[in-house]
Amino acid sequence: MKLEKDWDFDKIIDRSNTGSMKWEPSVLRMKFGQGRENLLPLWVADMDFLSPSVVRHAMEKRLAHQIYGYTMMDAEYNEALISWYQRRHQWEIKKDWILTSPGVVPATNYLVQRFTSPGDKVLIQTPVYYPFAQSIVSNGRQVLENPLKIRDGRYQMDFDDLAKKVADPRVKFAILCSPHNPVGRVWSKKELEQFGKICLENNVLIFADEIHCDLIMPGSKHICFQNICDAFAQHSITANSVSKTFNLAGLQQSSLIIPNARLRNEVSIFFETLGVGGQGSGTLFGAIATTAAYNGAEPWLDDLLVYLQENFVYLKTSLEEQLPGVKVFDLEGTYLAWADFKPLGLSPEKIIQIIEEEAGVALDHGDWFAENGAGFERFNIACPREILKKAVTAVVAGFKKYL
Numbered sequence: 001m002k003l004e005k006d007w008d009f010d011k012i013i014d015r016s017n018t019g020s021m022k023w024e025p026s027v028l029r030m031k032f033g034q035g036r037e038n039l040l041p042l043w044v045a046d047m048d049f050l051s052p053s054v055v056r057h058a059m060e061k062r063l064a065h066q067i068y069g070y071t072m073m074d075a076e077y078n079e080a081l082i083s084w085y086q087r088r089h090q091w092e093i094k095k096d097w098i099l100t101s102p103g104v105v106p107a108t109n110y111l112v113q114r115f116t117s118p119g120d121k122v123l124i125q126t127p128v129y130y131p132f133a134q135s136i137v138s139n140g141r142q143v144l145e146n147p148l149k150i151r152d153g154r155y156q157m158d159f160d161d162l163a164k165k166v167a168d169p170r171v172k173f174a175i176l177c178s179p180h181n182p183v184g185r186v187w188s189k190k191e192l193e194q195f196g197k198i199c200l201e202n203n204v205l206i207f208a209d210e211i212h213c214d215l216i217m218p219g220s221k222h223i224c225f226q227n228i229c230d231a232f233a234q235h236s237i238t239a240n241s242v243s244k245t246f247n248l249a250g251l252q253q254s255s256l257i258i259p260n261a262r263l264r265n266e267v268s269i270f271f272e273t274l275g276v277g278g279q280g281s282g283t284l285f286g287a288i289a290t291t292a293a294y295n296g297a298e299p300w301l302d303d304l305l306v307y308l309q310e311n312f313v314y315l316k317t318s319l320e321e322q323l324p325g326v327k328v329f330d331l332e333g334t335y336l337a338w339a340d341f342k343p344l345g346l347s348p349e350k351i352i353q354i355i356e357e358e359a360g361v362a363l364d365h366g367d368w369f370a371e372n373g374a375g376f377e378r379f380n381i382a383c384p385r386e387i388l389k390k391a392v393t394a395v396v397a398g399f400k401k402y403l
């Protein structure tokens with residue numbers, strides 16, 4: 001079906017009174033404190049854009065049926081996902097490899113529970129998406145950090161440290177964030193090969209969270225970890241979802257790709273004991289939306305990527321030109337830009353205070369992602385340019401008072 005171009009990423013959509021976590025004053029108060037209810041939100045990772053209309057149409061059609069019973073639509077779902085990966089990533093996924101779960105974060109928790117024991121260590125590469133550490137700690141496991149290193153102005157994996165860390169027999173499970181939230185790296189094939197080789201040599205199971213794999217900026221190419229070689233495919237679990245790519249996070253639907261039959265069976269049985277996951281889990285509308293997005297929203301995504309790239313260029317040039325010293329790291333993937341404010345010579349606490357109190361903007365503060373994130377800020381640039389401009393202008397003005 002040919003898609004009519006009916007989207008306008010410049011359009012500002014009022015999200016008030018929709019329960020949006022990003023915009024809801026009560027959530028802002030809870031997260032940022034009393035008096036911070038009206039911060040301009042560029043924090044949590046959802047977009048202020050309408051989802052593709054093909055998704056709405058598919059859901060409306062199903063909604064009109066008015067019976068929302070237990071549903072199994074694996075055939076259409078799997079076909080859409082397989083075709084998407086063939087077209088966008090040149091990866092041939094077999095339908096048997098696919099399981100579903102109600103979100104990537106829930107899946108992370110389940111897999112940590114299934115493949116590690118209390119007291120075991122789980123490796124993460126910090127700074128990284130903070131629910132990873134939460135899922136490790138809340139399940140009584142230990143976080144083992146393999147901190148990323150900044151070399152030549154770019155975040156890189158530290159393989160010497162990785163090799164030392166995974167040699168510990170208590171490390172059973174490693175979480176790969178690819179592309180990496182929050183530093184915006186799209187890992188190269190060489191980096192992924194080295195990461196995979198070290199983990200496999202030490203018998204560490206890899207959980208590849210590739211939720212941002214379709215948000216890739218021009219000049220970068222996402223490599224699906226399992227598509228590198230069969231050994232990697234057999235020792236890993238990949239997670240993905242349309243929630244970031246097509247702005248559908250409220251629908252709680254994700255896919256797990258597990259080529260290894262034994263692993264897949266273990267996950268399926270574990271999911272059964274929890275009463276979640278396996279084939280056909282997630283949500284009715286999550287499955288409908290995923291299928292519709294993969295089948296029909298490619299032109300929307302291609303335009304979105306252009307818009308995001310322009311937003312990024314605006315952010316980087318504005319901050320770096322107007323606040324000399326601030327470094328905005330190149331964004332290879334995701335819509336989450338990572339900026340280092342430490343060169344301004346202010347403490348991480350002062351940086352946060354200026355952003356919240358002076359600028360009135362809500363960002364994800366770097367220390368949420370690990371200690372080595374202090375003094376950095378994460379900007380969610382997936383919003384109409386006018387909103388981004390308002391936020392950046394306020395941040396620049398806030399800092400200028402102190403420089």
Ligand SMILES: Cc1ncc(COP(=O)(O)O)c(C=O)c1O
Binds near residue numbers: 103104177209211254
């Ligand atoms: C790396 C990563 N994984 C998972 C999620 C959330 O996944 P879900 O909403 O499917 O639980 C996010 C959201 O920002 C993310 O950045």
